Amino acid sequence: MSNPDLAQLADFAQRADTTTKPLELAIVLPTFNERGNLASLVERLDDALAGISWEAIFVDDNSPDGTSDEARKISQHDRRVRVLHRIGRRGLASAAIEGMMATAAPVVAVMDADHQHDPALLPGMLKAVASGEYDVAVASRFAEGASTEQWGRPDRVRASNIANAIARKVTGVELSDPMSGYFMLRAESLRAAAPNLSGVGFKILLDILATSDQTMRIKEFPLNFAARAEGESKLDRTVVFEFLVGLYDKWLGRIIPTRFALFGTIGAVGVVVHMAILSAFLTLAGEGLRGNVVTNFELGQTIAALVAMTFNFFLNNALTYADKRLTGAAALMRGWIKFGVTCSVGLLANVGVAAVLVRFGFHEYPAALAGIVIGSVWNFALSSKFVWGRYGT
Ligand SMILES: Nc1nc2c(ncn2[C@@H]2O[C@H](COP(=O)(O)OP(=O)(O)O)[C@@H](O)[C@H]2O)c(=O)[nH]1
Numbered sequence: 001m002s003n004p005d006l007a008q009l010a011d012f013a014q015r016a017d018t019t020t021k022p023l024e025l026a027i028v029l030p031t032f033n034e035r036g037n038l039a040s041l042v043e044r045l046d047d048a049l050a051g052i053s054w055e056a057i058f059v060d061d062n063s064p065d066g067t068s069d070e071a072r073k074i075s076q077h078d079r080r081v082r083v084l085h086r087i088g089r090r091g092l093a094s095a096a097i098e099g100m101m102a103t104a105a106p107v108v109a110v111m112d113a114d115h116q117h118d119p120a121l122l123p124g125m126l127k128a129v130a131s132g133e134y135d136v137a138v139a140s141r142f143a144e145g146a147s148t149e150q151w152g153r154p155d156r157v158r159a160s161n162i163a164n165a166i167a168r169k170v171t172g173v174e175l176s177d178p179m180s181g182y183f184m185l186r187a188e189s190l191r192a193a194a195p196n197l198s199g200v201g202f203k204i205l206l207d208i209l210a211t212s213d214q215t216m217r218i219k220e221f222p223l224n225f226a227a228r229a230e231g232e233s234k235l236d237r238t239v240v241f242e243f244l245v246g247l248y249d250k251w252l253g254r255i256i257p258t259r260f261a262l263f264g265t266i267g268a269v270g271v272v273v274h275m276a277i278l279s280a281f282l283t284l285a286g287e288g289l290r291g292n293v294v295t296n297f298e299l300g301q302t303i304a305a306l307v308a309m310t311f312n313f314f315l316n317n318a319l320t321y322a323d324k325r326l327t328g329a330a331a332l333m334r335g336w337i338k339f340g341v342t343c344s345v346g347l348l349a350n351v352g353v354a355a356v357l358v359r360f361g362f363h364e365y366p367a368a369l370a371g372i373v374i375g376s377v378w379n380f381a382l383s384s385k386f387v388w389g390r391y392g393t
């Protein structure tokens, strides 16, 4: 037998061994439009994890580029690769949690599917966690020996630093990169924390650390954070914002749901915009329209309402629904019209409730307030379904 044959045989034996060996590690890879990155990533996992019995779970939120089809194609030939295809859902945190809950492996890792996270760190991380010496292994972009130079995004390094500083303050966890998206822990610890995880935006690692009862023993692994291979970042702009939303969700989200709080806050700002436009209009219009069929007030009120509604639509699209943001002129136009229709229904509910309350003898202002609250709840419920929800596009 020649040497290459021997090498092949050894390779085959090792593979056979890892398919009969009990599963040791699951790597959860949330994806949204990552089609071009999958095949090469599986190859890199295969290289990095030689001798380890692993599976990879792609959790795809129905990416329009067909990422899930690509993942299924790979999976047909490689059973270590699995696909969780979610419909009508968006969000990195919930994708990671659901992926980690979908495996029988005793140890689970989460990493990006865009090649920013180097799979070569996985065996070391596994050793730290599987031995029981540590509870969590974190690949850190900011630990001693790590680098973010290849990333080429100093703006995002700064944003991450700010978020990390706040994170360290509020959780008391001393970690160089609590917002890291690349980490590993025992599946058992994850399952214990799962019922109390927020699953909204919030960087999932921080959520796990803040949720778990005992103090986690953490080992950091310096990561050379690369530029993404193909496609574009979905999370850009929103890191710090997402983080603040996550904090809110953790502390108050159970009392007033996070999205509703955002929607309501934006609505309140919308009222200010409305009043500003109305007063500007009334000042500028002066006596001009006096005596016409439409009064200054009626015209001003209509313009202000349209502007405020448009303002609310765009702000909600950018912030409240950042994770399901509508993009492109056609989708935005459709969304804007649907939002307008939704708000008119909300207005009817608002006025209806307030009028009934006044008839029952309530004072006008509390009645108006009740109308506003009911109208907002209505707007929120309807628009989250029809504008940004699964029926939205
Ligand atoms: N399932 C799922 N994955 C997502 C979503 N948003 C981002 N991802 C994936 O999460 C990983 C990190 O996202 P990315 O856009 O690279 O964020 P960045 O690294 O912070 O710029 C990538 O693998 C994305 O494809 C989402 O809404 N759902």
Ligand SMILES: [Mg+2]
Pocket (backbone or CB within 6 Å): 112, 114, 116, 228, 233
């Ligand atoms: Mg990325």
